[in-house]
Amino acid sequence: MDRIILHCDLDCFFASVEIRDNPEYKGKPVIIGADPKKGKGRGVVSTCSYEARVFGLHSAMPISQAFKRCPHGIYLRPNFEKYHKASKAVMGIIKCYSSLFQQVGIDEAYLDLTERCSNYNEVRTIIKKIKNEIYEKVGITISVGCAPTKSLAKIASDYNKPNGITIVKSDDFKEFLKDLDITRIPGIGKKTKVYYYKKGIRKIGDILNTPLKKMRSKFGKNGVWVWKIANGLDSRQVKEYNEERKSISKERTFLEDSSDFEFILRKLEDINERINKTVIKHNIYYRTITLKIRLKGFVTYTRSKTLPHHIQDKGKVMKVILELYNEFSSSKKIRLVGIKLSNLEKNLSLKQSNLIKYASV
Numbered sequence: 001m002d003r004i005i006l007h008c009d010l011d012c013f014f015a016s017v018e019i020r021d022n023p024e025y026k027g028k029p030v031i032i033g034a035d036p037k038k039g040k041g042r043g044v045v046s047t048c049s050y051e052a053r054v055f056g057l058h059s060a061m062p063i064s065q066a067f068k069r070c071p072h073g074i075y076l077r078p079n080f081e082k083y084h085k086a087s088k089a090v091m092g093i094i095k096c097y098s099s100l101f102q103q104v105g106i107d108e109a110y111l112d113l114t115e116r117c118s119n120y121n122e123v124r125t126i127i128k129k130i131k132n133e134i135y136e137k138v139g140i141t142i143s144v145g146c147a148p149t150k151s152l153a154k155i156a157s158d159y160n161k162p163n164g165i166t167i168v169k170s171d172d173f174k175e176f177l178k179d180l181d182i183t184r185i186p187g188i189g190k191k192t193k194v195y196y197y198k199k200g201i202r203k204i205g206d207i208l209n210t211p212l213k214k215m216r217s218k219f220g221k222n223g224v225w226v227w228k229i230a231n232g233l234d235s236r237q238v239k240e241y242n243e244e245r246k247s248i249s250k251e252r253t254f255l256e257d258s259s260d261f262e263f264i265l266r267k268l269e270d271i272n273e274r275i276n277k278t279v280i281k282h283n284i285y286y287r288t289i290t291l292k293i294r295l296k297g298f299v300t301y302t303r304s305k306t307l308p309h310h311i312q313d314k315g316k317v318m319k320v321i322l323e324l325y326n327e328f329s330s331s332k333k334i335r336l337v338g339i340k341l342s343n344l345e346k347n348l349s350l351k352q353s354n355l356i357k358y359a360s361v
């Protein structure tokens with residue numbers, strides 16, 4: 001049997017927590033977000049119950065527009081503290097079912113059950129157990145998708161929301177995908193889909209029927225990525241960001257040793273971008289920035305700078321890296337460059353302020 005990966009995603013998360021705490025809202029259109037001020041409010045919808053979605057409401061919609069479509073809805077301001085507490089409780093339950101657990105964002109997680117299950121009946125039993133435990137202990141529902149890759153598991157969890165279970169067996173995944181709209185693929189949003197629709201690609205089946213070469217020439221990198229997803233070629237592992245982690249680093253060895261500043265700068269910028277993605281995803285702040293340079297002949301230098309405060313700022317990282325690079329002088333060609341961020345901290349209060357920005361309230 002192939003890998004067994006679950007993707008778990010809470011249903012209309014913020015709204016579910018509010019409905020749990022106010023049972024009189026059950027079955028009603030509940031909207032979490034900015035104050036609608038009778039249709040004159042600024043800001044957006046954070047999320048809404050499925051009853052509100054019937055009126056076309058969705059996350060990120062201007063709250064004034066939501067009010068026009070659903071004036072009788074129950075409009076509530078978000079209570080992030082409550083949502084963080086619920087999220088922590090849910091994640092605490094999910095992670096008990098496998099050591100391969102990865103939380104993504106506030107209400108999603110992956111779980112690898114490959115070692116634990118030997119058939120899909122066992123998988124279904126565990127999914128039901130997880131869902132029941134979450135409902136009993138936290139009082140909200142979650143949708144779970146199971147598939148042989150992370151991206152397919154994510155498509156599966158979204159397939160039957162709310163409170164759904166979708167198991168996509170490794171032999172059946174193309175059958176499952178073929179009639180789905182391409183926007184089901186994470187990475188094809190409203191804007192990207194236009195390019196695909198124009199070239200006649202609407203269903204995932206159309207991608208399956210297109211050779212990789214053609215996908216690359218027509219849609220570039222995005223085309224290759226979605227082709228791989230559709231063909232089950234996503235080998236990304238389920239791995240937890242380790243709270244005990246002391247540093248984050250990435251480096252690049254050049255195909256040929258170089259002393260071309262422009263080239264080296266581009267590589268450093270590329271490394272910085274990649275590290276920044278990890279930093280944002282795990283909400284990490286750092287104080288120490290280190291540049292690593294390995295010269296032809298394997299002599300390695302490192303130069304560091306420690307800042308007075310923790311930051312999360314890729315522009316500042318690049319500035320420090322350039323300062324450190326300028327301090328360094330050698331006539332020898334460079335073989336490898338790397339950036340390391342250390343003195344790390346996961347900062348919850350800033351995370352909350354980001355969420356507030358997110359919800360524009």
Ligand code: TTP
Pocket residue numbers: 009010011012013014015045046047048059060106107161162358359
């Ligand atoms: P999602 O999982 O995207 O949405 P959801 O859980 O509300 O609904 P679904 O049943 O479709 O999964 O996001 C999780 C929470 O993150 C959501 O409850 C509120 C917050 N959020 C925002 O504040 N703004 C946004 O634009 C989005 C997408 C989410």
Ligand code: MG
Pocket residue numbers: 009010011012013107
């Ligand atoms: Mg969700």
